[in-house]
Amino acid sequence: MSGRPTLMIVENEAIRAGIxxxxxxxxxxxxEAWDAETAIRAAMRTQPDLxxxxxxIPGGGVAAVRGICRAAPRCAAVVLAPHHDVDELIDVVRxxxxxxxxxxxxxxxxxxxxxxVAANEAVVPRSMVLExxxxxxxxxxxxxxxxxxxxxxxxxxxxxSTAEIAERIEIAPVTVRxxxxxxxxxxxxxxxSELVGAAAQSVPQLRPRRTA
Numbered sequence: 001m002s003g004r005p006t007l008m009i010v011e012n013e014a015i016r017a018g019i020x021x022x023x024x025x026x027x028x029x030x031x032e033a034w035d036a037e038t039a040i041r042a043a044m045r046t047q048p049d050l051x052x053x054x055x056x057i058p059g060g061g062v063a064a065v066r067g068i069c070r071a072a073p074r075c076a077a078v079v080l081a082p083h084h085d086v087d088e089l090i091d092v093v094r095x096x097x098x099x100x101x102x103x104x105x106x107x108x109x110x111x112x113x114x115x116x117v118a119a120n121e122a123v124v125p126r127s128m129v130l131e132x133x134x135x136x137x138x139x140x141x142x143x144x145x146x147x148x149x150x151x152x153x154x155x156x157x158x159x160x161s162t163a164e165i166a167e168r169i170e171i172a173p174v175t176v177r178x179x180x181x182x183x184x185x186x187x188x189x190x191x192x193s194e195l196v197g198a199a200a201q202s203v204p205q206l207r208p209r210r211t212a
Contacts, residue, residue: 005049005118006030010039010057010064011080019052019110026114035059040067047072050117052110053097055081055088062091069096076117087155087168089128094151099123144186152179156196 007027009016016032023029031046033039036059043051051068055061065077078099079092089100099122101113113123124132145153148169155165162180166173180192189195 004028005114006046007114008032008039008042008046008048008051008068008075010034010036010051010068011054012057015054015080022110023114026111036061036064036067039064040071043068043075044071048075050114051075051077052113053077053079055079055085055092062088062095065092065097066095078113078117078123084125084128086128086132087158087160089124089132090151090154091168093132100128101125102128145183149179149183149186152176153183153195156180 005027007023007029008031009019009029010033011019012034016034020029027050030048031042033042035057039051039053039057051065051072053061053064053068057064061079061081065079068075068077076099077092077095077097078101079088079097081088081100081102084102092100099113099117101109101123102125116123151169152165155168160168162173162176166176180195184191184195187195187198189198
């Protein structure tokens with residue numbers, strides 16, 4: 001990016017006002033939105049360089065990022081979250097985000113974020129980088145699994161129940177159970193309990209069965 005990047009802000013009105021003030025000298029606000037649907041339409045219309053997306057906006061921050069990245073492929077999306085959530089970090093990265101910023105972002109922090117993204121850098125808290133790398137390594141090591149199966153396996157490893165997995169990745173509980181059955185078969189374990197135990201210790205220990 002050369003010069004000041006164009007910026008779209010997707011948050012509630014009070015937070016948008018604070019971001020506008022904090023970034024007045026760093027970016028040109030080209031659009032604002034308060035929910036996922038409005039944000040995706042605005043991204044398609046304005047093609048911003050950068051988008052700051054609240055994780056808890058109506059319609060969901062993950063859905064907003066996914067739609068924004070499709071509507072404006074050159075836009076760098078950064079999610080602003082109220083707290084650290086490894087699963088949410090993984091979800092937004094999968095959706096196309098280049099940054100995840102938990103906690104309250106004061107003005108100078110927001111400015112650093114914009115400068116980093118303008119320099120084509122990812123923005124992830126140091127405390128979460130290791131967990132993200134481990135997840136990517138574990139998914140990569142589980143050759144033969146679909147991306148959804150790898151996602152379900154990772155969430156099992158982090159202790160999520162079937163209902164929690166279904167709610168977070170927006171599929172039916174019966175579909176989660178089907179993925180778990182496939183994982184049990186592919187990875188050669190006896191049942192869900194053994195799958196969860198092995199996944200909790202180290203996903204790389206799990207290797208898909210070879211089929212004739």
